[in-house]
Amino acid sequence: MKSKWLSSLIKMLSVGGAFLLAGCEDMVLMNPKGPIGEGEKSLILTATWLMLLVVIPVIIMTIAFAWRYRASNTKATYKPKWDHSTAVEATVWSIPLVIVAILAVLTWKTSHELDPYKALESDKKPLTVQVVALDWKWLFIYPEQKIATVNELVIPTHTPVEFRITSGTVMNSFFIPQLGGQIYAMAGMSTKLHLQADEAGTYDGISANYSGAGFSDMKFQAVAKASDEDFNAWVAEVKAGNNALDDTAYQALLKPTEKHPVEYFAAVKPQMYEQIVRSFMHGGHKADEHHEGMHEMAEEMGAEE
Structure with missing residues:
Protein backbone atom coordinates (compact mmCIF):
# COMPACT_ATOMS: atom_id res chain seq x y z
CA MET A 1 0.00 0.00 0.00
CA LYS A 2 2.81 2.35 0.96
CA SER A 3 4.69 1.58 -2.25
CA LYS A 4 1.60 2.31 -4.36
CA TRP A 5 0.98 5.61 -2.57
CA LEU A 6 4.62 6.66 -3.00
CA SER A 7 4.58 5.80 -6.71
CA SER A 8 1.41 7.84 -7.25
CA LEU A 9 2.89 10.85 -5.43
CA ILE A 10 6.05 10.77 -7.55
CA LYS A 11 4.00 10.61 -10.76
CA MET A 12 1.81 13.54 -9.68
CA LEU A 13 4.82 15.70 -8.82
CA SER A 14 6.58 14.84 -12.09
CA VAL A 15 3.56 15.66 -14.24
CA GLY A 16 2.87 18.85 -12.28
CA GLY A 17 6.49 19.94 -12.64
CA ALA A 18 6.41 19.33 -16.39
CA PHE A 19 3.28 21.48 -16.77
CA LEU A 20 4.82 24.31 -14.75
CA LEU A 21 8.05 24.18 -16.72
CA ALA A 22 6.24 24.14 -20.04
CA GLY A 23 4.92 27.63 -19.36
CA CYS A 24 2.48 27.48 -22.27
CA GLU A 25 -1.03 26.15 -22.63
CA ASP A 26 -0.04 23.65 -25.34
CA MET A 27 3.38 22.84 -23.82
CA VAL A 28 5.29 24.01 -26.90
CA LEU A 29 8.61 23.87 -25.06
CA MET A 30 8.01 20.17 -24.47
CA ASN A 31 7.15 19.63 -28.14
CA PRO A 32 10.25 20.87 -30.00
CA LYS A 33 10.62 20.66 -33.79
CA GLY A 34 14.34 21.28 -34.17
CA PRO A 35 17.74 20.19 -32.78
CA ILE A 36 18.17 23.24 -30.53
CA LEU A 50 17.96 15.98 -10.58
CA MET A 51 16.22 18.60 -8.45
CA LEU A 52 13.31 16.25 -7.75
CA LEU A 53 15.83 13.85 -6.19
CA VAL A 54 15.97 16.36 -3.34
CA VAL A 55 12.46 17.80 -3.46
CA ILE A 56 10.51 14.52 -3.41
CA PRO A 57 12.37 12.94 -0.44
CA VAL A 58 12.02 16.20 1.53
CA ILE A 59 8.24 16.28 0.92
CA ILE A 60 7.89 12.60 1.84
CA MET A 61 10.02 12.94 4.99
CA ASN A 73 1.89 8.42 18.90
CA THR A 74 3.21 7.10 22.19
CA LYS A 75 5.55 4.64 20.45
CA ALA A 76 7.75 7.40 19.03
CA THR A 77 11.00 7.91 20.94
CA TYR A 78 11.41 11.35 22.46
CA LYS A 79 15.07 12.55 22.56
CA PRO A 80 15.20 16.20 23.67
CA LYS A 81 19.02 16.11 24.04
CA TRP A 82 19.68 14.76 20.52
CA ASP A 83 21.68 17.20 18.39
CA HIS A 84 23.95 15.29 15.98
CA SER A 85 24.03 12.34 13.61
CA THR A 86 26.99 11.67 11.35
CA ALA A 87 24.83 9.61 9.01
CA VAL A 88 22.23 12.39 8.68
CA GLU A 89 24.89 15.08 8.16
CA ALA A 90 26.65 12.99 5.52
CA THR A 91 23.38 12.38 3.69
CA VAL A 92 22.05 15.96 3.71
CA TRP A 93 25.38 17.36 2.49
CA SER A 94 26.65 14.69 0.10
CA ILE A 95 23.50 14.31 -2.03
CA PRO A 96 23.11 18.07 -2.79
CA LEU A 97 26.86 18.35 -3.47
CA VAL A 98 26.71 15.48 -5.97
CA ILE A 99 23.66 17.03 -7.67
CA VAL A 100 25.32 20.47 -7.85
CA ALA A 101 28.45 18.88 -9.35
CA ILE A 102 26.38 17.05 -11.99
CA LEU A 103 24.45 20.24 -12.80
CA ALA A 104 27.73 22.18 -13.10
CA VAL A 105 29.13 19.72 -15.65
CA LEU A 106 25.79 19.63 -17.48
CA THR A 107 25.62 23.45 -17.58
CA TRP A 108 29.16 23.76 -18.90
CA LYS A 109 28.57 21.12 -21.59
CA THR A 110 25.19 22.40 -22.80
CA SER A 111 26.23 26.07 -22.64
CA HIS A 112 28.74 25.29 -25.38
CA GLU A 113 26.55 22.88 -27.32
CA LEU A 114 23.57 25.25 -27.35
CA ASP A 115 25.57 28.46 -27.83
CA PRO A 116 23.28 30.65 -30.03
CA TYR A 117 26.34 31.93 -31.94
CA LYS A 118 27.52 28.40 -32.78
CA ALA A 119 26.71 27.30 -36.34
CA LEU A 120 24.76 24.04 -36.68
CA GLU A 121 26.52 21.10 -38.31
CA SER A 122 24.94 20.29 -41.66
CA ASP A 123 25.76 19.33 -45.23
CA LYS A 124 23.41 22.07 -46.44
CA LYS A 125 24.36 25.72 -46.81
CA PRO A 126 22.79 27.85 -44.04
CA LEU A 127 20.04 30.30 -44.90
CA THR A 128 20.72 33.82 -43.63
CA VAL A 129 17.78 35.83 -42.29
CA GLN A 130 18.23 39.34 -40.90
CA VAL A 131 15.71 40.18 -38.18
CA VAL A 132 14.73 43.70 -37.14
CA ALA A 133 12.46 44.29 -34.13
CA LEU A 134 10.15 47.28 -34.63
CA ASP A 135 7.13 48.79 -32.84
CA TRP A 136 5.29 46.37 -32.76
CA LYS A 137 6.18 44.01 -35.54
CA TRP A 138 9.02 41.91 -36.92
CA LEU A 139 10.86 42.67 -40.15
CA PHE A 140 12.64 39.74 -41.84
CA VAL A 154 9.44 31.27 -44.04
CA ILE A 155 12.29 28.74 -43.98
CA PRO A 156 12.98 25.32 -45.52
CA GLY A 180 14.41 26.74 -29.40
CA GLY A 181 16.65 29.58 -28.41
CA GLN A 182 15.91 33.16 -27.48
CA ILE A 183 18.14 36.14 -28.16
CA TYR A 184 17.86 39.85 -27.52
CA ALA A 185 17.42 42.40 -30.29
CA MET A 186 19.25 45.62 -29.42
CA ALA A 187 19.58 48.87 -31.32
CA GLY A 188 23.05 49.51 -32.71
CA MET A 189 24.06 45.88 -32.18
CA SER A 190 23.76 42.69 -34.23
CA THR A 191 23.30 39.43 -32.34
CA LYS A 192 23.10 35.91 -33.74
CA LEU A 193 20.97 32.82 -33.34
CA HIS A 194 21.23 29.49 -35.18
CA LEU A 195 18.11 27.34 -35.47
CA GLN A 196 16.72 24.58 -37.66
CA ALA A 197 13.25 23.14 -38.28
CA ASP A 198 13.14 19.37 -38.75
CA GLU A 199 9.40 19.15 -39.44
CA ALA A 200 7.24 21.10 -41.84
CA GLY A 201 4.63 23.20 -40.10
CA THR A 202 3.70 26.61 -38.75
CA TYR A 203 5.19 27.67 -35.44
CA ASP A 204 4.39 30.67 -33.28
CA GLY A 205 7.03 33.34 -32.92
CA ILE A 206 6.80 35.91 -30.15
CA SER A 207 8.40 38.92 -28.56
CA ALA A 208 9.75 37.77 -25.20
CA ASN A 209 10.67 41.18 -23.82
CA TYR A 210 8.18 43.89 -22.89
CA SER A 211 8.52 46.81 -25.30
CA GLY A 212 5.45 48.99 -24.87
CA ALA A 213 1.73 49.14 -25.54
CA GLY A 214 1.65 46.80 -28.56
CA PHE A 215 3.94 44.16 -27.04
CA SER A 216 1.22 41.54 -26.48
CA ASP A 217 0.39 41.45 -30.20
CA MET A 218 3.98 41.49 -31.42
CA LYS A 219 3.75 37.99 -32.86
CA PHE A 220 4.64 36.29 -36.12
CA GLN A 221 4.29 32.94 -37.86
CA ALA A 222 7.37 30.84 -38.61
CA VAL A 223 6.47 28.62 -41.57
CA ALA A 224 8.77 25.66 -42.25
CA LYS A 225 8.37 24.49 -45.85
CA ALA A 226 8.63 20.75 -46.52
CA SER A 227 11.36 21.08 -49.17
CA ASP A 228 13.79 23.49 -50.78
CA GLU A 229 11.56 23.49 -53.86
CA ASP A 230 8.59 24.70 -51.78
CA PHE A 231 10.73 27.41 -50.23
CA ASN A 232 12.03 28.55 -53.62
CA ALA A 233 8.47 28.64 -54.97
CA TRP A 234 7.48 30.91 -52.07
CA VAL A 235 10.46 33.18 -52.78
CA ALA A 236 9.36 33.41 -56.41
CA GLU A 237 5.83 34.40 -55.31
CA VAL A 238 7.20 37.20 -53.12
CA LYS A 239 9.47 38.42 -55.94
CA ALA A 240 6.43 38.68 -58.21
CA GLY A 241 5.07 41.53 -56.06
CA LEU A 253 7.51 50.59 -40.91
CA LEU A 254 9.20 52.57 -38.13
CA LYS A 255 5.87 54.11 -37.18
CA PRO A 256 4.31 52.19 -34.27
CA THR A 257 1.49 49.85 -35.32
CA GLU A 258 -0.40 47.09 -33.52
CA LYS A 259 -1.49 43.77 -35.07
CA HIS A 260 0.36 44.68 -38.24
CA PRO A 261 -0.70 42.45 -41.16
CA VAL A 262 1.74 40.22 -43.03
CA GLU A 263 3.53 42.24 -45.69
CA TYR A 264 5.91 41.26 -48.50
CA PHE A 265 8.68 43.16 -50.28
CA ALA A 266 9.82 41.93 -53.68
CA ALA A 267 13.09 43.86 -53.50
CA VAL A 268 15.33 45.20 -50.74
CA LYS A 269 17.74 48.10 -50.80
CA PRO A 270 21.32 46.75 -50.61
CA GLN A 271 22.86 46.80 -47.13
CA ILE A 276 19.66 50.01 -39.67
CA VAL A 277 22.41 48.86 -37.29
CA ARG A 278 24.62 51.87 -38.14
CA SER A 279 21.73 54.30 -37.70
CA PHE A 280 22.29 54.25 -33.93
CA MET A 281 26.04 54.68 -34.14
CA HIS A 282 27.78 58.06 -33.90
CA GLY A 283 28.34 59.50 -37.36
CA GLY A 284 26.16 56.83 -39.04
CA HIS A 285 23.10 57.35 -41.21
CA LYS A 286 20.14 58.52 -39.11
CA ALA A 287 17.19 56.16 -39.63
CA ASP A 288 14.56 58.74 -38.70
CA GLU A 289 13.99 62.07 -36.95
CA HIS A 290 13.60 60.38 -33.58
CA HIS A 291 17.06 58.80 -33.80
CA GLU A 292 18.55 62.07 -35.00
CA GLY A 293 16.98 63.90 -32.09
CA MET A 294 18.45 61.38 -29.65
CA HIS A 295 21.93 62.00 -31.04
CA GLU A 296 21.50 65.76 -30.76
CA MET A 297 20.26 65.43 -27.18
CA ALA A 298 23.30 63.32 -26.27
CA GLU A 299 25.63 65.90 -27.81
CA GLU A 300 23.94 68.75 -25.93
CA MET A 301 24.25 66.89 -22.64
CA GLY A 302 27.93 66.28 -23.36
CA ALA A 303 28.48 69.98 -24.10
CA GLU A 304 26.79 70.99 -20.84
CA GLU A 305 29.08 68.67 -18.86
Whole structure:
Protein backbone atom coordinates (compact mmCIF):
# COMPACT_ATOMS: atom_id res chain seq x y z
CA MET A 1 0.00 0.00 0.00
CA LYS A 2 2.81 2.35 0.96
CA SER A 3 4.69 1.58 -2.25
CA LYS A 4 1.60 2.31 -4.36
CA TRP A 5 0.98 5.61 -2.57
CA LEU A 6 4.62 6.66 -3.00
CA SER A 7 4.58 5.80 -6.71
CA SER A 8 1.41 7.84 -7.25
CA LEU A 9 2.89 10.85 -5.43
CA ILE A 10 6.05 10.77 -7.55
CA LYS A 11 4.00 10.61 -10.76
CA MET A 12 1.81 13.54 -9.68
CA LEU A 13 4.82 15.70 -8.82
CA SER A 14 6.58 14.84 -12.09
CA VAL A 15 3.56 15.66 -14.24
CA GLY A 16 2.87 18.85 -12.28
CA GLY A 17 6.49 19.94 -12.64
CA ALA A 18 6.41 19.33 -16.39
CA PHE A 19 3.28 21.48 -16.77
CA LEU A 20 4.82 24.31 -14.75
CA LEU A 21 8.05 24.18 -16.72
CA ALA A 22 6.24 24.14 -20.04
CA GLY A 23 4.92 27.63 -19.36
CA CYS A 24 2.48 27.48 -22.27
CA GLU A 25 -1.03 26.15 -22.63
CA ASP A 26 -0.04 23.65 -25.34
CA MET A 27 3.38 22.84 -23.82
CA VAL A 28 5.29 24.01 -26.90
CA LEU A 29 8.61 23.87 -25.06
CA MET A 30 8.01 20.17 -24.47
CA ASN A 31 7.15 19.63 -28.14
CA PRO A 32 10.25 20.87 -30.00
CA LYS A 33 10.62 20.66 -33.79
CA GLY A 34 14.34 21.28 -34.17
CA PRO A 35 17.74 20.19 -32.78
CA ILE A 36 18.17 23.24 -30.53
CA GLY A 37 14.67 22.81 -29.11
CA GLU A 38 15.36 19.12 -28.49
CA GLY A 39 18.58 19.96 -26.67
CA GLU A 40 16.84 22.53 -24.48
CA LYS A 41 14.00 20.12 -23.68
CA SER A 42 16.51 17.46 -22.64
CA LEU A 43 18.31 19.98 -20.42
CA ILE A 44 15.06 21.10 -18.76
CA LEU A 45 13.95 17.53 -18.02
CA THR A 46 17.38 16.40 -16.78
CA ALA A 47 17.70 19.39 -14.43
CA THR A 48 14.13 18.81 -13.21
CA TRP A 49 14.73 15.15 -12.40
CA LEU A 50 17.96 15.98 -10.58
CA MET A 51 16.22 18.60 -8.45
CA LEU A 52 13.31 16.25 -7.75
CA LEU A 53 15.83 13.85 -6.19
CA VAL A 54 15.97 16.36 -3.34
CA VAL A 55 12.46 17.80 -3.46
CA ILE A 56 10.51 14.52 -3.41
CA PRO A 57 12.37 12.94 -0.44
CA VAL A 58 12.02 16.20 1.53
CA ILE A 59 8.24 16.28 0.92
CA ILE A 60 7.89 12.60 1.84
CA MET A 61 10.02 12.94 4.99
CA THR A 62 8.13 16.06 6.08
CA ILE A 63 4.83 14.18 5.91
CA ALA A 64 6.31 10.99 7.44
CA PHE A 65 7.98 12.80 10.36
CA ALA A 66 4.86 14.83 11.12
CA TRP A 67 2.83 11.62 11.20
CA ARG A 68 5.35 9.54 13.15
CA TYR A 69 6.07 12.16 15.80
CA ARG A 70 2.52 13.35 16.29
CA ALA A 71 1.45 13.93 19.89
CA SER A 72 -0.86 10.88 19.94
CA ASN A 73 1.89 8.42 18.90
CA THR A 74 3.21 7.10 22.19
CA LYS A 75 5.55 4.64 20.45
CA ALA A 76 7.75 7.40 19.03
CA THR A 77 11.00 7.91 20.94
CA TYR A 78 11.41 11.35 22.46
CA LYS A 79 15.07 12.55 22.56
CA PRO A 80 15.20 16.20 23.67
CA LYS A 81 19.02 16.11 24.04
CA TRP A 82 19.68 14.76 20.52
CA ASP A 83 21.68 17.20 18.39
CA HIS A 84 23.95 15.29 15.98
CA SER A 85 24.03 12.34 13.61
CA THR A 86 26.99 11.67 11.35
CA ALA A 87 24.83 9.61 9.01
CA VAL A 88 22.23 12.39 8.68
CA GLU A 89 24.89 15.08 8.16
CA ALA A 90 26.65 12.99 5.52
CA THR A 91 23.38 12.38 3.69
CA VAL A 92 22.05 15.96 3.71
CA TRP A 93 25.38 17.36 2.49
CA SER A 94 26.65 14.69 0.10
CA ILE A 95 23.50 14.31 -2.03
CA PRO A 96 23.11 18.07 -2.79
CA LEU A 97 26.86 18.35 -3.47
CA VAL A 98 26.71 15.48 -5.97
CA ILE A 99 23.66 17.03 -7.67
CA VAL A 100 25.32 20.47 -7.85
CA ALA A 101 28.45 18.88 -9.35
CA ILE A 102 26.38 17.05 -11.99
CA LEU A 103 24.45 20.24 -12.80
CA ALA A 104 27.73 22.18 -13.10
CA VAL A 105 29.13 19.72 -15.65
CA LEU A 106 25.79 19.63 -17.48
CA THR A 107 25.62 23.45 -17.58
CA TRP A 108 29.16 23.76 -18.90
CA LYS A 109 28.57 21.12 -21.59
CA THR A 110 25.19 22.40 -22.80
CA SER A 111 26.23 26.07 -22.64
CA HIS A 112 28.74 25.29 -25.38
CA GLU A 113 26.55 22.88 -27.32
CA LEU A 114 23.57 25.25 -27.35
CA ASP A 115 25.57 28.46 -27.83
CA PRO A 116 23.28 30.65 -30.03
CA TYR A 117 26.34 31.93 -31.94
CA LYS A 118 27.52 28.40 -32.78
CA ALA A 119 26.71 27.30 -36.34
CA LEU A 120 24.76 24.04 -36.68
CA GLU A 121 26.52 21.10 -38.31
CA SER A 122 24.94 20.29 -41.66
CA ASP A 123 25.76 19.33 -45.23
CA LYS A 124 23.41 22.07 -46.44
CA LYS A 125 24.36 25.72 -46.81
CA PRO A 126 22.79 27.85 -44.04
CA LEU A 127 20.04 30.30 -44.90
CA THR A 128 20.72 33.82 -43.63
CA VAL A 129 17.78 35.83 -42.29
CA GLN A 130 18.23 39.34 -40.90
CA VAL A 131 15.71 40.18 -38.18
CA VAL A 132 14.73 43.70 -37.14
CA ALA A 133 12.46 44.29 -34.13
CA LEU A 134 10.15 47.28 -34.63
CA ASP A 135 7.13 48.79 -32.84
CA TRP A 136 5.29 46.37 -32.76
CA LYS A 137 6.18 44.01 -35.54
CA TRP A 138 9.02 41.91 -36.92
CA LEU A 139 10.86 42.67 -40.15
CA PHE A 140 12.64 39.74 -41.84
CA ILE A 141 15.18 40.46 -44.56
CA TYR A 142 16.55 37.68 -46.80
CA PRO A 143 19.80 39.20 -48.15
CA GLU A 144 20.59 36.37 -50.57
CA GLN A 145 17.06 36.17 -51.95
CA LYS A 146 16.78 39.99 -51.91
CA ILE A 147 13.27 39.94 -50.43
CA ALA A 148 11.74 40.92 -47.08
CA THR A 149 8.62 40.17 -45.06
CA VAL A 150 6.80 41.59 -42.06
CA ASN A 151 5.39 39.26 -39.38
CA GLU A 152 5.98 36.09 -41.40
CA LEU A 153 9.15 34.03 -41.43
CA VAL A 154 9.44 31.27 -44.04
CA ILE A 155 12.29 28.74 -43.98
CA PRO A 156 12.98 25.32 -45.52
CA THR A 157 13.12 22.24 -43.27
CA HIS A 158 16.41 20.47 -42.49
CA THR A 159 18.32 23.64 -43.36
CA PRO A 160 20.30 25.56 -40.73
CA VAL A 161 19.16 29.16 -40.40
CA GLU A 162 21.54 31.88 -39.26
CA PHE A 163 19.55 34.74 -37.78
CA ARG A 164 21.24 38.12 -37.45
CA ILE A 165 19.15 40.17 -35.08
CA THR A 166 18.92 43.87 -34.27
CA SER A 167 16.31 46.45 -33.28
CA GLY A 168 15.12 49.58 -35.03
CA THR A 169 13.70 50.84 -31.74
CA VAL A 170 13.87 49.68 -28.09
CA MET A 171 15.38 46.40 -26.89
CA ASN A 172 13.34 43.30 -27.62
CA SER A 173 13.74 39.52 -27.63
CA PHE A 174 13.30 37.13 -30.58
CA PHE A 175 11.82 33.73 -29.69
CA ILE A 176 10.35 30.74 -31.57
CA PRO A 177 9.62 28.34 -28.67
CA GLN A 178 9.28 25.11 -30.67
CA LEU A 179 12.54 25.69 -32.54
CA GLY A 180 14.41 26.74 -29.40
CA GLY A 181 16.65 29.58 -28.41
CA GLN A 182 15.91 33.16 -27.48
CA ILE A 183 18.14 36.14 -28.16
CA TYR A 184 17.86 39.85 -27.52
CA ALA A 185 17.42 42.40 -30.29
CA MET A 186 19.25 45.62 -29.42
CA ALA A 187 19.58 48.87 -31.32
CA GLY A 188 23.05 49.51 -32.71
CA MET A 189 24.06 45.88 -32.18
CA SER A 190 23.76 42.69 -34.23
CA THR A 191 23.30 39.43 -32.34
CA LYS A 192 23.10 35.91 -33.74
CA LEU A 193 20.97 32.82 -33.34
CA HIS A 194 21.23 29.49 -35.18
CA LEU A 195 18.11 27.34 -35.47
CA GLN A 196 16.72 24.58 -37.66
CA ALA A 197 13.25 23.14 -38.28
CA ASP A 198 13.14 19.37 -38.75
CA GLU A 199 9.40 19.15 -39.44
CA ALA A 200 7.24 21.10 -41.84
CA GLY A 201 4.63 23.20 -40.10
CA THR A 202 3.70 26.61 -38.75
CA TYR A 203 5.19 27.67 -35.44
CA ASP A 204 4.39 30.67 -33.28
CA GLY A 205 7.03 33.34 -32.92
CA ILE A 206 6.80 35.91 -30.15
CA SER A 207 8.40 38.92 -28.56
CA ALA A 208 9.75 37.77 -25.20
CA ASN A 209 10.67 41.18 -23.82
CA TYR A 210 8.18 43.89 -22.89
CA SER A 211 8.52 46.81 -25.30
CA GLY A 212 5.45 48.99 -24.87
CA ALA A 213 1.73 49.14 -25.54
CA GLY A 214 1.65 46.80 -28.56
CA PHE A 215 3.94 44.16 -27.04
CA SER A 216 1.22 41.54 -26.48
CA ASP A 217 0.39 41.45 -30.20
CA MET A 218 3.98 41.49 -31.42
CA LYS A 219 3.75 37.99 -32.86
CA PHE A 220 4.64 36.29 -36.12
CA GLN A 221 4.29 32.94 -37.86
CA ALA A 222 7.37 30.84 -38.61
CA VAL A 223 6.47 28.62 -41.57
CA ALA A 224 8.77 25.66 -42.25
CA LYS A 225 8.37 24.49 -45.85
CA ALA A 226 8.63 20.75 -46.52
CA SER A 227 11.36 21.08 -49.17
CA ASP A 228 13.79 23.49 -50.78
CA GLU A 229 11.56 23.49 -53.86
CA ASP A 230 8.59 24.70 -51.78
CA PHE A 231 10.73 27.41 -50.23
CA ASN A 232 12.03 28.55 -53.62
CA ALA A 233 8.47 28.64 -54.97
CA TRP A 234 7.48 30.91 -52.07
CA VAL A 235 10.46 33.18 -52.78
CA ALA A 236 9.36 33.41 -56.41
CA GLU A 237 5.83 34.40 -55.31
CA VAL A 238 7.20 37.20 -53.12
CA LYS A 239 9.47 38.42 -55.94
CA ALA A 240 6.43 38.68 -58.21
CA GLY A 241 5.07 41.53 -56.06
CA ASN A 242 5.59 45.27 -56.52
CA ASN A 243 6.63 46.53 -53.07
CA ALA A 244 10.27 47.38 -52.41
CA LEU A 245 11.93 47.86 -49.03
CA ASP A 246 13.75 51.16 -49.47
CA ASP A 247 14.30 54.11 -47.12
CA THR A 248 10.76 55.37 -47.63
CA ALA A 249 9.19 51.97 -46.92
CA TYR A 250 11.37 51.52 -43.84
CA GLN A 251 10.37 54.94 -42.51
CA ALA A 252 6.73 53.82 -42.77
CA LEU A 253 7.51 50.59 -40.91
CA LEU A 254 9.20 52.57 -38.13
CA LYS A 255 5.87 54.11 -37.18
CA PRO A 256 4.31 52.19 -34.27
CA THR A 257 1.49 49.85 -35.32
CA GLU A 258 -0.40 47.09 -33.52
CA LYS A 259 -1.49 43.77 -35.07
CA HIS A 260 0.36 44.68 -38.24
CA PRO A 261 -0.70 42.45 -41.16
CA VAL A 262 1.74 40.22 -43.03
CA GLU A 263 3.53 42.24 -45.69
CA TYR A 264 5.91 41.26 -48.50
CA PHE A 265 8.68 43.16 -50.28
CA ALA A 266 9.82 41.93 -53.68
CA ALA A 267 13.09 43.86 -53.50
CA VAL A 268 15.33 45.20 -50.74
CA LYS A 269 17.74 48.10 -50.80
CA PRO A 270 21.32 46.75 -50.61
CA GLN A 271 22.86 46.80 -47.13
CA MET A 272 19.53 47.77 -45.55
CA TYR A 273 20.19 45.71 -42.40
CA GLU A 274 23.67 47.18 -41.96
CA GLN A 275 22.20 50.65 -42.44
CA ILE A 276 19.66 50.01 -39.67
CA VAL A 277 22.41 48.86 -37.29
CA ARG A 278 24.62 51.87 -38.14
CA SER A 279 21.73 54.30 -37.70
CA PHE A 280 22.29 54.25 -33.93
CA MET A 281 26.04 54.68 -34.14
CA HIS A 282 27.78 58.06 -33.90
CA GLY A 283 28.34 59.50 -37.36
CA GLY A 284 26.16 56.83 -39.04
CA HIS A 285 23.10 57.35 -41.21
CA LYS A 286 20.14 58.52 -39.11
CA ALA A 287 17.19 56.16 -39.63
CA ASP A 288 14.56 58.74 -38.70
CA GLU A 289 13.99 62.07 -36.95
CA HIS A 290 13.60 60.38 -33.58
CA HIS A 291 17.06 58.80 -33.80
CA GLU A 292 18.55 62.07 -35.00
CA GLY A 293 16.98 63.90 -32.09
CA MET A 294 18.45 61.38 -29.65
CA HIS A 295 21.93 62.00 -31.04
CA GLU A 296 21.50 65.76 -30.76
CA MET A 297 20.26 65.43 -27.18
CA ALA A 298 23.30 63.32 -26.27
CA GLU A 299 25.63 65.90 -27.81
CA GLU A 300 23.94 68.75 -25.93
CA MET A 301 24.25 66.89 -22.64
CA GLY A 302 27.93 66.28 -23.36
CA ALA A 303 28.48 69.98 -24.10
CA GLU A 304 26.79 70.99 -20.84
CA GLU A 305 29.08 68.67 -18.86
